[in-house]
Amino acid sequence: IKGQYGKHFAAYDDKLRGELLRQQAIIDGMETALSEGQFMLYLQPKYRIRDNKLVGAEALIRWNHPIWGFQLPAEFIPLFEKNGFIAKLDQFVWDKACSTLREWDEKGYLPISISVNVSRADIYNINIIEILMDTVRRHGLRPSRLHLEITESAYTEQPAQIIETITKLRELGFIIEMDDFGSGYSSLNMLNQMPLDILKLDMKFIQGETGKSVGQGILQTIVELARRMRLSVVAEGVETKEQLDRVAETGCDYVQGYYFAKPMPIQDLEALLKERRAA
Ligand code: C2E
Numbered sequence: 001i002k003g004q005y006g007k008h009f010a011a012y013d014d015k016l017r018g019e020l021l022r023q024q025a026i027i028d029g030m031e032t033a034l035s036e037g038q039f040m041l042y043l044q045p046k047y048r049i050r051d052n053k054l055v056g057a058e059a060l061i062r063w064n065h066p067i068w069g070f071q072l073p074a075e076f077i078p079l080f081e082k083n084g085f086i087a088k089l090d091q092f093v094w095d096k097a098c099s100t101l102r103e104w105d106e107k108g109y110l111p112i113s114i115s116v117n118v119s120r121a122d123i124y125n126i127n128i129i130e131i132l133m134d135t136v137r138r139h140g141l142r143p144s145r146l147h148l149e150i151t152e153s154a155y156t157e158q159p160a161q162i163i164e165t166i167t168k169l170r171e172l173g174f175i176i177e178m179d180d181f182g183s184g185y186s187s188l189n190m191l192n193q194m195p196l197d198i199l200k201l202d203m204k205f206i207q208g209e210t211g212k213s214v215g216q217g218i219l220q221t222i223v224e225l226a227r228r229m230r231l232s233v234v235a236e237g238v239e240t241k242e243q244l245d246r247v248a249e250t251g252c253d254y255v256q257g258y259y260f261a262k263p264m265p266i267q268d269l270e271a272l273l274k275e276r277r278a279a
Pocket residue numbers: 044059060061072073074077086089090093117118119179180236237238239256257258259263
């Protein structure tokens with residue numbers, strides 16, 4: 001019996017050790033990765049349902065690691081949220097998003113907006129307003145070109161502080177999107193008190209319960225509620241024509257999802273903008 005337990009613990013230890021080593025390697029490599037350009041911005045197009053028009057994009061980070069290859073955020077973002085590096089990485093993303101918008105403006109493309117993710121560590125930073133204003137100013141952009149995506153769960157921690165911060169950001173012209181709405185924490189009641197422009201529905205509304213009336217009814221109710229509160233609604237994670245039809249039926253405003261386009265390198269989105277200008 002003792003031997004069996006020993007083996008069990010040994011296997012567990014190995015797994016834990018492997019995970020800790022991986023985490024340590026990520027932490028050891030992050031500063032170099034940033035300075036050597038291993039982090040890349042990908043952009044996922046967002047379309048207006050009414051006329052199929054490309055109106056914006058979400059910035060999503062990728063890590064092109066020299067040894068591990070192409071890494072998705074799930075591999076490193078949670079770690080960076082814990083050790084604080086997320087602030088630096090997000091600053092990089094915001095700057096890159098702004099410089100890209102500026103460059104495209106100068107090339108004469110029809111202006112789009114870029115939505116950036118603002119992690120909870122960023123939004124609770126006491127300097128966040130200055131940091132964001134400084135970022136858009138440095139690139140000569142109006143704040144409204146940058147949409148700030150704040151995940152639903154971040155709202156619930158210190159509602160009073162976050163309401164104050166977001167109210168100021170909105171007064172300055174930033175557009176605020178609540179990300180992952182309906183993923184669990186928020187109550188409908190909270191929506192009422194939140195300064196907000198856009199509701200971004202959690203993927204589970206779109207991907208779960210396909211075609212079932214309960215799912216569709218809830219979706220419909222949320223979109224109607226949003227409309228009454230003068231919020232726009234984005235459906236995320238639309239992968240099929242059926243899902244698009246379901247979402248469109250509710251009167252939802254915008255879609256983002258693999259059915260239209262996956263997150264892509266900046267140049268690929270630029271190609272779409274060129275096409276649109278030509279059209
Ligand atoms: P999120 O903000 O909810 O981003 C949406 C995620 O859904 C992205 O995953 C996107 O690639 C994926 N997605 C888009 N359309 C579809 C679809 O049709 N089907 C499916 N199954 N997935 C779809 P990604 O890029 O792996 O990012 C994961 C999460 O990592 C993001 O979730 C966000 O919370 C975080 N993240 C990504 N980039 C950044 C960043 O620059 N800063 C911060 N703070 N967080 C980031």
